Amino acid sequence: MSNNYFCFKQFAVVQDNTAMKVGTDGVLLGAWCDCANARRVLDVGTGTGLIAMMVAQRSEAQVTAVEIDSSACIDAVGNFGNCPWSDRIELFNLPIQEFAVDCTDRFDLIVSNPPFFSNSLKAPSAGRALARHDDSLPVTDLLDSAARLLTDNGRLSVIIPADRLDDYNAEASRHRLTAVRRAMLRPSPAQPFHRAMVEYGYGAALATDEVICIETTEHGVYSPEYVALTRDFYLKF
Numbered sequence: 001m002s003n004n005y006f007c008f009k010q011f012a013v014v015q016d017n018t019a020m021k022v023g024t025d026g027v028l029l030g031a032w033c034d035c036a037n038a039r040r041v042l043d044v045g046t047g048t049g050l051i052a053m054m055v056a057q058r059s060e061a062q063v064t065a066v067e068i069d070s071s072a073c074i075d076a077v078g079n080f081g082n083c084p085w086s087d088r089i090e091l092f093n094l095p096i097q098e099f100a101v102d103c104t105d106r107f108d109l110i111v112s113n114p115p116f117f118s119n120s121l122k123a124p125s126a127g128r129a130l131a132r133h134d135d136s137l138p139v140t141d142l143l144d145s146a147a148r149l150l151t152d153n154g155r156l157s158v159i160i161p162a163d164r165l166d167d168y169n170a171e172a173s174r175h176r177l178t179a180v181r182r183a184m185l186r187p188s189p190a191q192p193f194h195r196a197m198v199e200y201g202y203g204a205a206l207a208t209d210e211v212i213c214i215e216t217t218e219h220g221v222y223s224p225e226y227v228a229l230t231r232d233f234y235l236k237f
Helices: 023-032 052-060 070-082 096-102 126-132 138-150 161-172 224-230
Strands: 006-007 012-014 040-044 062-066 091-092 107-112 151-161 177-186 195-202 207-214
Touching: 006 040, 012 207, 023 052, 023 151, 023 224, 040 052, 040 091, 040 138, 052 070, 070 091, 070 096, 070 161, 070 207, 096 138, 107 138, 126 151, 138 151, 138 161, 151 161, 161 177, 161 195
Parallel strands: 040 062, 040 107, 062 091, 107 151, 177 207
Antiparallel strands: 006 012, 151 195, 177 195
């Protein structure tokens, strides 16, 4: 997925300037998050705008996208302008911490594929390091911002490394948020969990807990659950 553009069924993603290109994590979260009844959605760290456009395709919501990287915003502006839902998506080139302080709107859904590498060797590209490492958006800041911006019945949906799940659960609990939905992800049935998709809400118990394998036991053959989740987007399905 390193091309300068990526075509989906209803929109295309140009990624000339963005450090982090279209990837499986973003597609999974955009397809999985529960946006059916959301009126206002916030995409934190939108990058190319992929998840914002997926949510716009799946709902009637007004979508606000926030991105700290000016280079990524160049791509996102073009992608939003060329997609069928351009009238329902707006972009702010701001860190979410600053956006959360000044924003007077409240959101039914906040969705984020956050940078999650911590205390590890940084990429040589400044943009890629910004997109991959959590220096600019630690879990504490993401949850603080979400708590400011969610409606009383709002949800926060994230995709994170499986080994960061306890960190996110603990920080969510500090804001009285609990896991409402969860999907543990593994590349194939024989491999360990490498990602978790979690949706946090106020005062609710875990209602949905599922396992999603991306491939079957045969390498290169996608699993039925992965195909079902992403078939409205990928051309190959």
